[in-house]
Amino acid sequence: MYKSHGSQGYLDSWFFFTHYHPPLFSTLSFLPKAGLFLAYIHIYIYIRYPTSIQISSIPANMSLIPDTDLMLSSKEVPKGESNQKKDYKDIPIPSNLQSGNAIEVPASRSSISDAGHLIHNLSISPSMKFRRASRNSFGTSLPIPRSPRASRASLGPDVPGALRDILASQVQDLSKEKVKAAKNMAFAFDIDGVLLHGDKIIPESRRVMELLNGDNELGIKIPYILLTNGGGKTEVDRVEQISRILGSPISTAQFIQSHTPMQALAEYYETVLVVGGEGFTTRAAAEAYGFKNVVVPKDIVAWDPSISPWRNFTEEDRKQARPQDFDNVTFDAILVFADSRDYATDFQIIMDLLLSENGRLRTKAKDPLAKQMPIYFSQGDIIFQTDHKLPRMTQGLFRMALETMYKSLTGGDLERVVYGKPELATYKYADEVIMSWMKEIHNEHILPENIYMIGDNPASDIIGGNMYGWNTCLVRTGVFKGKGNDENSPANFGVFDTVLDAVQATVRKELGHEFKLRWSGNEKVKSALNGEGNVSAIE
Incomplete structure (x- = not known):
């Protein structure tokens, strides 16, 4: 339809x-x-x-998801063919999918959500009209993994299930309606500015994790995922770090960082330049996703130091770099996974490839606008909250600077694709992960009806959640510091001082004001719930 x-x-x-x-x-x-x-x-x-x-x-087998800005033809297209000519410059990904492991989600979307009827509690203020559309080039598609359980890279050990022998006798008299309601809600948390400030925990976050992991009246897990525009490491490494700081076990199966959905691009490209992150961590992430030949800027500088004349290349860099004869390497795409740690070098190498002849370094295309190399960014935020007093610049500004350079050198606009919040593909992928996590903890592969996005950035967390039909909560512990709601991208559920305030309000709305936010069972059960793993009384 x-x-x-x-x-x-x-x-x-x-x-x-x-x-x-x-x-x-x-x-x-x-x-x-x-x-x-x-x-x-x-x-x-x-x-x-x-x-x-x-x-x-x-046709039912059409892979694109309908969107108000995308005009689809009803003519069935044979596999591997297209019903219209797709120029390399207009569609940054190849038109013939090599595998059935990816779904293509349209990059363009309406600036006003058509999912307003899904928002069950007040809602749309007049300022919704100022919401911007997608930042992606028109006509592009964003592949996401078809099955997060099958294709998620580097899954860590499963979180322990219910201690049925301990709890079974204590859940017989629980309200079936409350249990049903608890399984029909879910949370998507931003991390920076909501749960953490850099490597430091926001104090209220610890209680939130306890409550959702089972320390509540029902002794039941309430589903949640972490949905962040951060990145730069493998999912396993990042989840281990977050779990350690929060003091609560997080599974990779409930975690999405900015470049997690980009693993689907491994179905399209073999040789890629991966940019951003500390040291060589993004190479490890890309290889875990299945990319066959991953090159990082330091590999290129080790091969030809003159390519970045101001780069201070250390002996440690040289030991980990993988130089090769890049004169004979054809790059298929550029993937910006995380914030650049060396703007000058990264800008130079990216521009060299964008202006090259057929993706070869040290060449120059006669007409760079005729056939531009595909370039993907994992997210579009321009600022984010750390433990510093004021927000810091992030990948969106890097992209904007690159666009300005490209236009100055070519006279044309840079065709690019942006993942992350608030783009449609990231939220579609989040749905798949939530359903998978429901299967993990409750053995029910369903999508809860009442999903709450809790974030600190109106321009990504809130606008993205609103446009996708989720309920949104804005907290004041990060980018947003206002007294009232955000004027241009208001949270449709409300504004709260902390993440704990937001979670308590949403839980009581869905489960009743009399719902107890602590488990009242015996000490052995509470110890299991809070100290020995992420367990549930009912699965």
Whole structure:
């Protein structure tokens, strides 16, 4: 089904008429006073189909997910072919998928969500009209892994299940309705500015983890995932670090960092330049995702130091670098996984490849705008909160600077794809991970109806959650410090001082104000819940 709303419905109706009646439209366009006649048709369609139009013949095997800015054809396309010519510059990914392990999600989306009916509690303020659309180049697609359980790289050990022998006798009289409601809600937490400040815990976060891990009236796990625009390490390394700081076990199966969905790109590209992160950590992440030939900027500097004349290349760098004859290496794509630690070198090497002939270093294309190398960014935030008093710059500003350089050197706009919040692909992937985690902890592969995004950045956490139809909570412990709601991207559930305040409010809304936020069972059970793993009374 292809669904549109309001004035967008009018545009989509006009598209439907011109697309599905091309002979008639072509004839009418040459009639006398055709402009006036076509205007009448515009008015008729607008009156006849003011809100929506449905196209029921879209084939079930079409991999793209419908979106209000993407006009899909209902003509079935044979595998490996396309129903329209896709220019390399317009569609940064190859048109023929090599494997069935990826789903292509349209990068473009409406600036106003069409999922407002899913938000069960107040909602949309007039300032919603100022929300921006996707930052991706028009017509692009963002592949995400088809099955997070099958394709998630570097899964760590499973979190322990329920201690049924201890708890079974104590859950017989629990309210079935409360249990059902607890399984029908879930949380998606940002990390920086919500749970942590850099490597330091925000004190209220520890109690949140205890409550959701089972220290509550039901003794039940309430599903949650961590959804961050941070990155730069493997999922296993990052989860171990977060678990240690929070004092609570987190599984990689409930964790999404900015470049986690980008593992699907390994289905398309073999030789990639991976940028960002400390040392060589992003190489390890990319290799865990299945990329066959991963190159980082330090490899290139080790091969030809003159490529970055101001780079101070240490002996330690040289030991870990993997120089090769890059004159004979063809790069397929550029992947910016994390914040750059060496802007000058990274800018130079990225620009060298963008302006190269067919992805070869030390070459220059006659017309760089004719065939641009694909470039992907893992997220688009411009600032984020650390343990510093003021927010720090992040990858979005790096991308903006690169776009300015590219335009200055070529006169054209950089075609690029951005993952991370608030882009659609990241939230679609989050749905898959939440369902997978529900299967893990409750043996039910379902998506809870009431999902709460808790974040500190209105421009990514909140706008993304609102546009995807989630309930959103804004906290004041990070980027946002305002007294009231954010004017341009208001949280639809509310604004709270801390993450604990937000979680308590949402739990009581879904489970009742009388719901007890502590487990009242015996000490042996409480010890198991809080000290010996992430356990649940009911699975």
